[in-house]
Amino acid sequence: MRTPGVDRRTLLAAALVAPITARFDSAHATGSDLRAAPVPRRSPSLAQAAKARGLYFGAAVRMDQITDEPSLRSAVLRDCAALTPEIHLKWNSLEWRRGEFNFSPVDQLLDFAEAHALHVRGHTLIWERSTPDWARADIMKRRDWTLVSNHFERVLGRYAGRVAEWDVVNEPIDTQTGAQGLRRTVFQQAFGATYIERALEEARSNAPHARLLINDYGFDYDNPVDGDRRSALLALVRRVRRAGAPLDGVGLQAHLDLDKGPLAASALAGFLQALADEGLSLTVTELDVKEADVRAPLAVRDQRVADEARRYLDIALAQPAMRGVVTWGLTDRHSWLSQGDGDGRLNAGPARNPTNRGLPYDAALAPKPMYWAMTEALTSASPLTASARARAAVSA
Numbered sequence: 001m002r003t004p005g006v007d008r009r010t011l012l013a014a015a016l017v018a019p020i021t022a023r024f025d026s027a028h029a030t031g032s033d034l035r036a037a038p039v040p041r042r043s044p045s046l047a048q049a050a051k052a053r054g055l056y057f058g059a060a061v062r063m064d065q066i067t068d069e070p071s072l073r074s075a076v077l078r079d080c081a082a083l084t085p086e087i088h089l090k091w092n093s094l095e096w097r098r099g100e101f102n103f104s105p106v107d108q109l110l111d112f113a114e115a116h117a118l119h120v121r122g123h124t125l126i127w128e129r130s131t132p133d134w135a136r137a138d139i140m141k142r143r144d145w146t147l148v149s150n151h152f153e154r155v156l157g158r159y160a161g162r163v164a165e166w167d168v169v170n171e172p173i174d175t176q177t178g179a180q181g182l183r184r185t186v187f188q189q190a191f192g193a194t195y196i197e198r199a200l201e202e203a204r205s206n207a208p209h210a211r212l213l214i215n216d217y218g219f220d221y222d223n224p225v226d227g228d229r230r231s232a233l234l235a236l237v238r239r240v241r242r243a244g245a246p247l248d249g250v251g252l253q254a255h256l257d258l259d260k261g262p263l264a265a266s267a268l269a270g271f272l273q274a275l276a277d278e279g280l281s282l283t284v285t286e287l288d289v290k291e292a293d294v295r296a297p298l299a300v301r302d303q304r305v306a307d308e309a310r311r312y313l314d315i316a317l318a319q320p321a322m323r324g325v326v327t328w329g330l331t332d333r334h335s336w337l338s339q340g341d342g343d344g345r346l347n348a349g350p351a352r353n354p355t356n357r358g359l360p361y362d363a364a365l366a367p368k369p370m371y372w373a374m375t376e377a378l379t380s381a382s383p384l385t386a387s388a389r390a391r392a393a394v395s396a
């Protein structure tokens with residue numbers, strides 16, 4: 001396992017933040033919803049820092065958590081201009097059993113967002129992993145596109161006017177076990193590789209004014225798998241654009257991983273430019289950092305996470321077609337990396353005892369070095385207006 005190097009500056013910075021992070025981490029052991037540590041007055045929120053550069057900042061959230069936890073609600077309202085429902089809009093959340101619909105968490109989230117002038121990202125219409133079993137079985141059995149079109153019509157018909165941007169197809173790339181770079185999903189098997197173009201057309205006809213995206217992960221590091229994934233996504237978006245399908249942007253999940261070696265700085269920048277050259281807008285949609293060494297002192301761990309997020313954002317935000325940054329959660333308390341949906345690397349501890357520290361706030365809602373690193377990265381991004389960013393994405 002790689003242990004990222006720690007220089008003197010990092011250790012010094014880590015020593016400075018140690019008392020705060022240690023205090024809040026142990027406080028979390030009580031399980032109470034403690035008041036968030038105050039963020040210094042002079043510091044802009046993440047939303048403000050992003051907005052000053054023509055960008056937006058947001059986070060993935062769950063409505064039940066916002067309702068139950070006042071400190072999370074405050075942090076969301078302070079730092080976010082956009083929210084992504086972490087789970088509620090997925091097909092298996094909306095329709096776990098065929099014909100039985102659960103729209104209420106999405107409705108509540110939209111009401112909350114609109115009451116506070118926040119945007120909501122639509123995540124996601126098609127994702128193999130969130131397709132309910134009954135739909136997967138039926139798609140394979142009947143190969144009938146109406147199953148997909150009914151789902152799109154129902155969801156977009158209800159929300160299209162309130163959600164300006166959709167991850168239409170999530171995680172279509174698989175260069176290791178896929179077919180010509182595409183994941184072998186039930187959609188790909190039943191309808192062929194062009195299910196992606198078809199899904200985009202379907203989304204456009206139900207949401208004429210929305211921005212339509214393909215969203216995927218694994219483009220970030222300097223290794224052959226990520227290199228192949230960058231090439232495969234580029235080939236896919238070129239194919240889709242040549243076919244005239246309505247693709248407006250790409251979502252870069254950016255689930256960073258300290259075990260994967262250095263970021264592929266120049267290859268990543270070149271990849272983002274190649275996507276922008278296709279006329280696409282770009283969004284970092286699911287940023288977080290998976291730790292590699294959880295036995296190091298807390299402050300050292302936090303600094304490693306912060307440095308990785310900063311390195312990534314410095315590359316991503318240098319691209320004029322970039323529109324915004326969304327983290328996959330705000331606090332380590334609710335990170336998927338802490339709760340057993342990851343690969344199990346960090347889930348040796350007791351249930352609900354968060355161990356991965358890869359989000360801007362710790363489990364007690366105290367801002368961590370990643371928060372400040374993100375603020376700095378946003379503040380140092382080149383100050384393009386939102387309209388200049390939009391023009392950059394369509395100037396190809």
Ligand code: G3I
Nearest residue numbers: 086087090123124129130170217253286328335336339341
């Ligand atoms: O709420 C139920 C609970 O009642 C039940 O006891 C428990 C038992 O498994 O499951 C709970 O639901 C889980 C849910 O998260 C809430 O914690 C689901 O099993 C679990 O599959 C679900 O995982 C989500 C996953 O997507 C699948 O939808 C993660 O929270 C969410 O962070 C993750 O997000 C994905 C993005 O959509 C796409 N990119 C990768 C990212 C991380 O996997």
